[in-house]
Amino acid sequence: MIAGLLLAAGAGRRYGRPKALVEVDGEPLVRRGVRLLIDGGCAPVHVVLGAGADQVPELPGAVPVRHDRWPDGLGSSLLRGLASLPADVPAVVVVLVDQPLLSPVAVRRVREAYIVGGIVVATYGGRPGHPILLGRPTWPLLDRYAVGDRGARDLLRDRPDLVVEVPCDDVGGPVDVDTPADLLRLRRSAAYQPPG
Template identity: 85%
Template sequence: MTTVIAGLLLAAGAGRRYGRPKALVELAGEPLVRRGVRLLRDGGCIPVHVVLGAGADEVPELPGAVPIRHDSWTEGLGSSLRRGLASLPAEVPAAVVVLVDQPLLHPVAVRRVRAAYTGGALVAVATYAGRPGHPVLLGRAVWPLLDGYAIGDRGARDLLRDRPDLVVGVPCDDVGSPLDVDTPADLPRLVSDG
């Protein structure tokens, strides 16, 4: 029997350095928010929830995903993470979390962190050259711990640092890239490097 693991795409930020919400930025004619949904679905995640905030009214339809409006998105990434996890159905045992501004992540990385959970990991983190990145899988048992960590612009990073006993690193150097889009100049760089 296959374990159903949700996907959670965090796409609520205003993209201040970019000049507009990154969820709306296009790569190869596709908005990054749709690309993120496709990443999670192709990685086997069901359901996929997308946390939206800035620019939520401009986001195109998201086939295969549940949009979650987060009116307190200005509180930072941590509140978006907590809001997204709280939106998931009670029967979901774990969620794979990705950020909308990392368009070169690969579905194989999503499948690998899901497999680590199936193998017993409570938290599984994709690593690139030994450094933690995304996707990050969080088992439901650790979600309550985020109340003390996912604050302001902090997501789960400090929890992962403070509780290495919970974390399984999953090498993903051979698939995709964790590079992110912060400014308009980053997008052409990603396309040429990716």
């Protein structure tokens, strides 16, 4: 089974509070991200938590992973999340907590395109985004790439031989919610679909 990994550890400095706790349509982004991965067919689902971890609500169906070194950046959260996964997990789908337009359909597409040992990345307008699937053989490569606020992007650039791209423009978007103004713009956009 392909696992899911939600990176939700940051402080959300530009937002003014941890984005994991920000609500969209009455649902915290962290719960929305867990639901995205579960609905996309991932199991187990691990959630890397840092800033505001003690305020995060129950996450049914997910394993919370405490990351005390979250100030080191997204890269350290990615490595912490990968290290938390069971040894028999062959691959993991990674998403970020602050991208509420990601779709379970996109998660399923990257899962279905998985080739053993490779990387599958959703693209939007021809540009790589999330979700991204990382086959276990690629995880050790990330030790040199996942540094500071960098995750797997430079690995994709340097090792195109490992990468399969899957267009997902028709099933969502990679918009980040970094500020309250971003969330207002998102809610007004044509791409936004409230649940239900």
